[in-house]
Amino acid sequence: MPHLHKTVLHSLHAESGARLIDFGGxxxxxxxxxxxxxxxxxxxxVGMFDVGHMRAVDISGDGAEAFLRYLLANDVAKLEDGRALYSCMLNARGGIKDDLIVYRCAAGRYRMVLNAATAMADIDWMLEHSTGNCRIDLRNDRTIVALQGPKAAEVLPQLVDKAVAASATALKPFRCTESGDLFIGRTGYTGEDGFEIVLPRDDAPALWRAALDAGVEPCGLGARDTLRLEAGMNLYGQDMDENTFPGEANLSWTVALEPADRDFIGREAVAKAQPQRRLVGLVLEGRGVMRSHMAIRFANGATGETTSGSxxxxMGASIALARVESHAEGEAEVCIRNRWMPVRIVKPPFVRNGEPRV
Amino acid sequence: MSNVPADLRYTKSHEWVRVESDGTMTVGITDHAQAELGDLVFVEVPEVDRALKASEACAVVESVKAASDVYAPVSGTVVAANEKLADAPELLNDDPYGEGWLFRLSGDAAEAEALLDADAYSAEIG
Structure with a gap:
């Protein structure tokens, strides 16, 4: 068995009787x-997730903004202090190397949060493409806990310093605040209100225990996956990868082609690309469960394949994301265990703030 | 710790069989199997009158996580299937040896006796 990394909360999970799996090493x-x-x-x-496998990387220095404007498909020049931006990092062919959130803490100081499995390759890529005058720091001294749900703001003051909690609960979505070593973003991967808390590794066990005492439900990657799928959020490596254009993953809105004079990696390719496929949502009409890599067919002859399903x-029904040919239209069916079953094509998200939307 | 009732017979693929007083055999999946699968959300049982061969895939149980085939532990003809599971698959999590039964077979009860007993199955799942 290959050596697996462990987060600082690992021993607490074992105490809580968690079932553990290998996820991105x-x-x-x-x-x-x-x-x-x-x-x-x-x-x-409210629930909480140990997301210590995701990597916080700080980009700082006079050249930080220029570097991130070259590195990322979305434009960090849109950010004011204390704001977050979702972006893809593209390769030269316009394919998605990773998706991430970048926070602007202050002028010349940014924090990115990268996916576990791709983080190390991302950092190599960043060093290779660095435009100078900035530092790239992988924060191995930090870990991340996500507190998510309609009652997250109610619970937060019991977990962190009162003054920090007050500024965090006053934040609008996609904003962040920091105080000393504690960084809190009003962001998440569930489609609910909540916070992502980046803190010193040594402080995390106490925060986790305080949250358990406050009645916060510890949640695993299983729930994280059904929550993000209902929220219509892509999972890197499953719904998109290096061979997917943003336009094929419902992410055109994250590619900033204006201003036209901003050069970024993948710009030329993505501007020229004429995607032949698009990502849609599916709701199964009957009983059963859609999984990834199931075939889809449309009345007009177009085909496709599910990328995530559960x-x-x-909703009490099976839902999926599927990549289908651009001309796909009309009635559709999915092939589940050699049987074709009708599906409804919808525009994600399936669920937002606790309520079905499709 | 999984519940492994002493009066049942088991397979390595985690089905259980109970020989009823009328000689029919009730089949389900074990407590260990339901715990491994997690929350069940879809169950497909075989049709009544279907003839099954031992080890034939004949039912499907799906949890949020994964789909899993259920194999006939013995040969026989399906005489009843648990239709309640269509609307309440969670019965299988809550009561795997009772309300969560899958189907009932008529066949040779001696075949069931030849399967694993509770001790052998307990050893199997460690």
Whole structure:
């Protein structure tokens, strides 16, 4: 068995009886008691996730803005202090190397959060393409805990310093605040209100225990996956990869082609690209569960394939994301275990703030 | 710790069989299997009158995580199937040896007796 990385909270998960799996080279909790109950806790109250496998990387210096404007498909020049931006990092062919959130803490000081499996390759890529006058620091001294759900703001003051909690709960979505070593973004991967807390590794166990005491449900990667799927958010490596253009992953809105004089990696390719495929949402009309890599066919002859599929606990039906040919139209069917079953084509998100949207 | 009732017979693929007083055999999946699968969200049982050969894939149980085939532990003809599971697959998590039964077979009960007993199955799942 290959060596798996462990987060600083690993031993606490074992205490809580978590079932652990290998995720991107990290041994992470997939569920604690019930994946469905954990999912509902986040939709209805508040849950927390150990996301210490995701990497915080700080980019700082006089050249930081210029570098990020070259590195990322979205434009950090849009950011004021204390704001966050979702972006793709593209390769020269316009394919997606990774997706990430970048926060502007202050002028010349940015923090990015990268996916676990891709982080090290991303950092090599950044060093290779550095435009100078900036530092790229992988924050191995930090870990990340996500607190998510309609009651997250109610619970936060019990977990962190009161003054920091007050500024964090006053934040609008996609904003961030920091105080000393503690950084809090009003961001997440669930389609609910919530916070992503970046803190010193040594402080994380106390925060986790305080949250357990406050009644916060510990949630594993299983619930995280059904929550993000309901929220219509892509999972890197599954719904998109290096061979996917942003336009084929519902992410055209994250590619800033204006101003026209900003050069960024992949710009030429992505501006010229004429995507032949698009990403749609599916809701299964009958019983069963859609999974990834199931075939889709349309009445007009177009075809496609699911990229992510599962049972939606909120909707009580199976939902999926599927990449289909651009001309796909009309009635559609999915092939589940050699049987073609009708599906409804919808525009994600499936669920937002606790309520079905499709 | 999984519940492994002493009066049942088991397979390595985690089905259980109970020989009823009328000689029919009730089949389900074990407590260990339901715990491994997690929250069940879809169950497909075989049709009544279907003839099954031992080890034939004959039912599907799907959790949020994964789909899994259920194999006939013995040969026989399906005489009843648990239709309640269509609307309440969670019965299988809550009560795997009772309300969560899958189907009932008529066949040779001696075949069931030849399967693993509770001790052998417990050893199997460690």
């Amino acid at each position: 990290w041994e992470m909790p997939v569920q604690y008691r019930s994946q469905v109950e954990e999912h509902h806790a986040v939709r209805r109250a 049972h939606s606990p909120t």
